[in-house]
Amino acid sequence: MTTGAHTSRHPRAALAVVCAAVFMAMLDNLAVNNALPSIAADLDAGVSKLQWVVAAYTLVFAATLLSASVVGGRLGQHRAFVAGLLGFMTGSALASAARDWGLLVAGRVVQGLGAAVVLPAGTALLRHVFTDGAARTRALGMRGAAGGLGVALGPAIGGPLTSTLGWRSVMWINLPVGAATLAAAVRVLPRPPAVPLRWDPAGQVLAVCGLGSLVYALVQGPVDSWHTPPVLAALAMAAVALPAFVVVEARGQQPMLDLALFRDRPSGAAAAAVFTSSAGLFGSIFFLTFYLQGILGWSAAGAGAVFLSASAFIALTSPVAALLTGRYGVRVPLSAGLALNTLALLGLSHYGRRAAYADYGWLLPVLGAGAGLLFVPTVITMVERAPAARAGSASAVVDTLREVGGAVGVAALGAVLTTRMRTALRDRATDAGLPQAEARHLADAAVDGGPGRGFDGRHPAAGWVQDSFIDGLHLALRCGALAMACTLLVAVVLLRVRKGD
Secondary structure, three states, X not given: OOOOOOOOOOHHHHHHHHHHHHHHHHXXXXXXXXXHHHHHHHHOXXXXXXXXXXXXXXXXXXXHXXXXXXXXXXXXXXXXXXXXXXXXXHHHHHHHOOOOHHHHHHHHHHHXXXXXXXXXXXXXXXXXXXXXXXXXXXXXXXXXXXXXXXXXXXXXXXXXXXXXXXXXXXXXXXXXXXXXXXXHHHHHOOOOOOOOOOOOHHHHHHXXXXXXXXXXXXXXXXXXXXXXXXXXXXXXHHHHHHHHHHHHHHHOOOOOOOOHHHHOHHHHHHHHHHHHHHHHHHHHHHHHHHHHHHHOOOOHHHHHHHOHHHHHHHHHHHHHHHHHHHHHXXXXXXXXXXXXXXXXXXXXXXXXXXXXXXXXXXXXXXXXXXXXXXXXXXXXXXXXXXXXXXXXXXXXXXXXXXXXXXXHHHHHHHHHHHHHHHHHHHHHHHHOOOOHHHHHHHHHHHHHHOOOOOOOOOOOOHHHHHHHHHHHHHHHHHHHHHHHHHHHHHHHHHHOOOOOO
């Protein structure tokens, strides 16, 4: 291939490169989850700090995706893809060398920036590689499947790495994989010319301020109290910045976010589904990791293996989802995926301290099948229904919604869990005869440290702490299920007229 070529002579290799990059970016959303207990012990981090290890990546990723799609247009998608991949690898190296919580979070921020540049650039490049509609649909389906598989395999890969090589291996494993992907990208990806797109600085500032303050408030509110000045200020900032962002984008001549995309019924339904499902899935898997290791006693590797059946069903259902989307539109796979994920989260909310794998194991394939049916059609629908010139932007919208949903899901379900856990533990302690002040201190210590730190089986309050954590987890899972059920109703209403979409 010669420099400046607009198409690739190796379409399958180009697709493999893009899918590998998407897989890595999505894997890092959840691969770190099974390492969190080890990170907590090594860096002396409580639940709130551990939430930021996850949220720092997803929030920065989400907040900069739309601007990154403009960067790809101005620099050229090939250059953007290579630069983003290098940035992702740099963040991985920084995080793997972290000796304190702050440096680890900084590395996650750099990872998020790199991933934000890679994903929309890769999708835009696929539009140049696959010009036939049917072939492009299959390619976008593979791209969506790679993302879903990365989410599902994150815990399964992160667990064994943590158990055998330590939590740092979850970060540095990206270096050899990233280097191989980079070498292949230089050889097989096309080099379409840059497209002069306008910057949208006002929209980007408002998006970063609004999303950042919202997630900060959701993470810190249950820990510091909802009435503390920083939390109240963050909520006020979000309440102002997010509506202002919508107004700015609606009035802009060439906005970073094209709101017309959401007025299209199939795209609107896909957008709602990807946001809600990501919130429920990312938030649930984050706290299920603590449940498996801190309550049921699984090792990091064992907890990762628990999710393997979910990963397998994502791989099995993703091609089916692409086929259904091409034949019937987004309605059938989207509705089925939302229904299955609602069922899975509701089912998982019924197990306690003595649950065996045989009890809840059947729900993991249901969770995987639902994810496969959701992630693939949302990517296909929103990219295919956008103008070709805005394919990267449409892809960025999908990824933004998924990442914002994930960040908000971890924060919101975490707020539900910790609030319920604090109340339940305080009630148990006072019912057992502890004075109010001691009960509050116990609840604060347990919420800050988590169910598995400082309250082992010999501690008299261990059972209270674990039962209270399970109470909070059950409520959080049911809230996630309720959100998905409501989204299913919205999708049915939006798609009921255009049955062929």
